[in-house]
Amino acid sequence: MTTKVVIPSQGPMSRMLKVAKVASIVSNRIAKDSKEEQFLVQWQSASASDKPPLSWHNLSDLFMCLELVQDYLDARDEAIKRAPPLSKTSLKRKAAHFEADTDPPISFGLSLSSRSPSVASTTSSAPLSVDVYNGVLDRDEEGLYFCRSDPDAPQLSNAPTPEMVRISHQSKVDKAYHRIRAKYVARLNKVPGKPIHLVNTYDQTSPSLRFRFIPEYILREGVNKADPATQEGCQSCSPHMGRCIGCEYTQKCECLEYAAVNEAAITDPTVMSAYREAKDKGNSLAKFPKRFPYYAEGTKIQRAGTLVPFYLDSRRPIYECNDNCRCGLHCRNKNVQFGRTIDVEIFKTDGGRGWGLRCPQQLYQGQFIDTYRGEVITDTEATLREETAGKAKASYLYSLDKFGESEGLSDEQLYVVDGEFFGGPTKFMNHSCEPNCRQYTVSYNKHDPFVYDIAFFACRDIPAGEELTFDYLDKEEGEPNEDPGPDAIPCLCGASKCRKWLWT
Numbered sequence: 163m164t165t166k167v168v169i170p171s172q173g174p175m176s177r178m179l180k181v182a183k184v185a186s187i188v189s190n191r192i193a194k195d196s197k198e199e200q201f202l203v204q205w206q207s208a209s210a211s212d213k214p215p216l217s218w219h220n221l222s223d224l225f226m227c228l229e230l231v232q233d234y235l236d237a238r239d240e241a242i243k244r245a246p247p248l249s250k251t252s253l254k255r256k257a258a259h260f261e262a263d264t265d266p267p268i269s270f271g272l273s274l275s276s277r278s279p280s281v282a283s284t285t286s287s288a289p290l291s292v293d294v295y296n297g298v299l300d301r302d303e304e305g306l307y308f309c310r311s312d313p314d315a316p317q318l319s320n321a322p323t324p325e326m327v328r329i330s331h332q333s334k335v336d337k338a339y340h341r342i343r344a345k346y347v348a349r350l351n352k353v354p355g356k357p358i359h360l361v362n363t364y365d366q367t368s369p370s371l372r373f374r375f376i377p378e379y380i381l382r383e384g385v386n387k388a389d390p391a392t393q394e395g396c397q398s399c400s401p402h403m404g405r406c407i408g409c410e411y412t413q414k415c416e417c418l419e420y421a422a423v424n425e426a427a428i429t430d431p432t433v434m435s436a437y438r439e440a441k442d443k444g445n446s447l448a449k450f451p452k453r454f455p456y457y458a459e460g461t462k463i464q465r466a467g468t469l470v471p472f473y474l475d476s477r478r479p480i481y482e483c484n485d486n487c488r489c490g491l492h493c494r495n496k497n498v499q500f501g502r503t504i505d506v507e508i509f510k511t512d513g514g515r516g517w518g519l520r521c522p523q524q525l526y527q528g529q530f531i532d533t534y535r536g537e538v539i540t541d542t543e544a545t546l547r548e549e550t551a552g553k554a555k556a557s558y559l560y561s562l563d564k565f566g567e568s569e570g571l572s573d574e575q576l577y578v579v580d581g582e583f584f585g586g587p588t589k590f591m592n593h594s595c596e597p598n599c600r601q602y603t604v605s606y607n608k609h610d611p612f613v614y615d616i617a618f619f620a621c622r623d624i625p626a627g628e629e630l631t632f633d634y635l636d637k638e639e640g641e642p643n644e645d646p647g648p649d650a651i652p653c654l655c656g657a658s659k660c661r662k663w664l665w666t
């Protein structure tokens with residue numbers, strides 16, 4: 163007679179698993195008696211020579227390790243897609259069998275001991291909520307369950323068996339998908355600021371629970387932001403000049419010192435030659451005409467705060483005023499620093515591009531959407547992460563190289579933003595060869611060429627619900643396209659002028 167160890171059911175929290183000791187989820191099934199979705203947990207083994215213990219658990223036990231359930235479901239989904247299709251008759255027969263008896267036939271000899279005071283023994287004929295296959299369930303001081311190896315138990319090296327795999331592919335996992343979605347939405351609801359919605363009318367999946375929403379960059383080892391003492395503010399401006407919109411005169415505002423010169427505004431030939439000379443010699447261009455980047459209040463309602471054409475149609479960096487400025491909180495030259503002001507929706511795209519981002523309301527040309535957030539890492543660390551994760555990883559890495567050339571910095575000195583595991587909703591923005599958004603450099607410290615914001619703006623009016631996209635290559639006007647290499651990722655943007663690949 164096989165002994166199984168049963169954990170008494172005492173409400174959902176009483177059986178939470180100790181996540182740190184769970185290695186992975188390796189199978190799933192529907193419990194014969196309770197019809198609960200269950201998952202086979204593979205635990206970490208005490209030593210490398212021990213075979214890891216395995217135990218079946220109801221979904222409710224796994225709330226704290228839903229990330230691992232999600233990993234398992236992704237792999238299961240891939241395996242199902244790769245599996246040869248079953249013939250209609252065999253599918254029907256197996257499904258019928260499965261509904262009648264969903265417990266996998268156990269093809270290995272089980273001999274389980276029950277030495278933990280928190281578990282009770284029963285026989286295989288008793289109704290089981292959870293059964294342990296080759297270990298002993300125990301509880302730590304916080305009451306969390308884990309499974310430790312039992313030297314007397316048989317060493318199971320072949321789980322999941324082919325039979326377990328067959329059953330797992332036919333067993334429903336709707337509740338697991340639902341729980342994962344609920345956990346993701348609960349997290350979204352905690353993100354400060356305007357709501358982020360999650361919409362998936364395509365399948366049951368949710369974006370990765372491993373991702374954490376963060377409001378600011380996380381600076382990792384070796385990354386240094388310029389000393390706050392170097393963040394000069396404009397000292398000659400005030401909130402009460404002219405129209406009371408903060409900075410009013412570009413020539414007064416020291417924040418624009420390094421901003422692009424508006425050459426079209428230089429009509430005097432003497433000024434033009436002085437400008438050319440200063441430019442050639444690398445002298446200060448502070449006194450030449452500049453533009454504030456945003457329309458101020460008082461223009462058309464849909465224009466206020468949007469980019470003026472001088473910036474909209476270019477890749478010119480934007481220098482916003484900062485906390486050390488005298489122009490006040492409501493300066494017309496402060497925008498991106500206040501963050502997103504629109505709702506966004508993360509949605510599952512059709513056509514193989516994964517998740518995408520859209521806005522449920524209409525956006526106007528030049529309107530700020532959000533910044534790209536993530537871990538700021540060194541170039542060396544970025545290369546390491548890229549090599550470890552393979553070519554697809556490159557998609558979440560964003561180089562902060564805007565000032566590299568003008569400041570004479572080498573690639574190794576520059577930083578990279580990795581938005582894969584930490585970031586904001588813009589992580590989900592896909593590429594299009596004919597995009598409706600564009601990325602801009604936004605700096606609050608003109609003396610720091612290393613750490614600045616990457617901000618997305620609508621480059622045309624965007625109707626409510628249209629997917630937000632940008633061009634991943636962000637090339638200068640007229641810059642030629644490189645030929646795609648053998649590893650080039652095919653582009654699925656569907657635009658009529660599609661380049662056919664994402665990057666080389």
Ligand SMILES: C[S@@+](CC[C@H](N)C(=O)[O-])C[C@H]1O[C@@H](n2cnc3c(N)ncnc32)[C@H](O)[C@@H]1O
Nearest residue numbers: 515516517557589590591592593652653654655
């Ligand atoms: C920054 S992520 C965008 C969000 C991503 N779709 C997701 O589900 O997390 C970049 C990745 O999205 C996919 N992607 C984005 N735009 C695409 C396009 N036009 N064609 C094909 N895949 C695209 C590629 O897998 C790329 O590596």
